[in-house]
Amino acid sequence: MLLKQADGTCGWLVAEAAAALSAAGVANPRRQARRLVSGALAVPPPDLFGYPERALDEQQIGRVRALLHRMVAGEPLSRIFERREFWGLEFSLSADTLDPRPETETVIEAVLRREPDRSAARRVLDLGTGTGCLLLALLAELPAASGIGIDIAEGAVRTAARNAVDLGLAGSARFFAGDWASAVSGKFDVILANPPYIASDALALLPREVACHDPWRALDGGEDGLRSHRAVAEAASRLLSPDGIFATEIGVGQEDAVAAIMKANNLIVDCIERDFAGIARCVVARPALQGRRSQKKVGMRCGPV
Ligand SMILES: C[S@@+](CC[C@H](N)C(=O)[O-])C[C@H]1O[C@@H](n2cnc3c(N)ncnc32)[C@H](O)[C@@H]1O
Known part of the structure; x- marks a missing residue:
């Protein structure tokens, strides 16, 4: 069962981002949302999944929302972070x-x-x-x-x-x-x-x-x-x-x-x-x-x- 996370937490922000990406027609919205939040906050994905109740400050939420805006406008995550994995290597x-x-x-x-x-x-x-x-x-x-x-x-x-x-x-x-x-x-x-x-x-x-x-x-x-x-x-x-x-x-x-x-x-x-x-x-x-x-x-x- 998925528990609703309190406002201002990591889990809440991932859910908000996933909903926005889904509405914009982005494929795999939840996975993409996790990668977005993880990259924007420099939090390794396991920490994000393991501690969804982690509280975020206004600045962190603002940073994620600014990048989310670019994704909703059609910019791929790889372009936003200027990173892409190929053959198991980071480019x-x-x-x-x-x-x-x-x-x-x-x-x-x-x-x-x-x-x-x-x-x-x-x-x-x-x-x-x-x-x-x-x-x-x-x-x-x-x-x-x-x-x-x-x-x-x-x-x-x-x-x-x-x-x-x-x-x-x-x-x-x-x-x-x-x-x-x-x-x-x-x-x-x-x-x-x-x-x-x-x-x-x-x-x-x-x-x-x-x-x-x-x-x-x-x-x-x-x-x-x-x-x-x-x-x-x-x-x-x-x-x-x-x-x-x-x-x-x-x-x-x-x-x-x-x-x-x-x-x-x-x-x-x-x-x-x-x-x-x-x-x-x-x-x-x-x-x-x-x-x-x-x-x-x-x-x-x-x-x-
Ligand atoms: C489809 S991309 C491939 C890039 C990379 N090899 C890859 O697989 O992701 C084609 C590349 O050819 C380069 N290119 C286009 N015309 C070229 C030319 N006349 N001489 C050399 N490189 C060229 C482009 O700048 C681009 O980087």
Whole structure:
């Protein structure tokens, strides 16, 4: 049985916030309300659940209500606190970075499933790095690997570099501003990308928490949504080592078009990986005519190519 908490307590404020979020159509309002109150008051969630009778002062209530107002207006919690968890790691966000999405973890899973030796000194390139989430998540799993992340947004490059420091990965990751890989040379064992892939016309249809808070440069894939897929595939074709793999995220329904782009760039599609919702989400490709490194058996969520 849920007991009504006295006015001015933590439990009462969570209930008030949950009711406001529910009325605003926010999904999981009670969970979101707990995270809001916990973050705003810097109280760990277990303390919030364990002591709902904790009394709050006017200043604390005012702080929560100010943030609640922003959430009700459509701002995601991750943007309010400028933090997002990805692959079990904490990332800072900034105005220049995409808010990393859980389905993007499919790219990391796809690469790790094909990595026969987690202690190998792989060279990794991440195109359109944003917060650096793809590169840093992979480096966290491959301790001897090192990598470069590139983004056209200088603010994103600064945020990614700060995330590398915060995650203790600054020794193995470097970040640069650039137009895809135009200034990059050499060969890489793994190339990662999550390019902007929304067709320009469809940007107006995005939910407001995306349209108003993610940078358009992270979303806009040009007239057909494929402009950046072409650019990163061309770069991968030039920069992949003979045994290397290229793993790139795709938008809903883009698998055939992206497979054709790979083929046009002399890349062979190895597999199309599905995310936790069963949506084709990541294309994995290799250079044509390569001396293949032993391939691991692909997983259950791998679809036909
Ligand atoms: C969909 S976001 C992905 C960010 C991050 N990798 C992630 O998965 O959360 C695409 C990123 O590509 C960057 N970008 C867009 N055009 C670019 C270009 N021409 N060269 C390099 N980066 C670009 C954007 O600034 C954005 O950070």
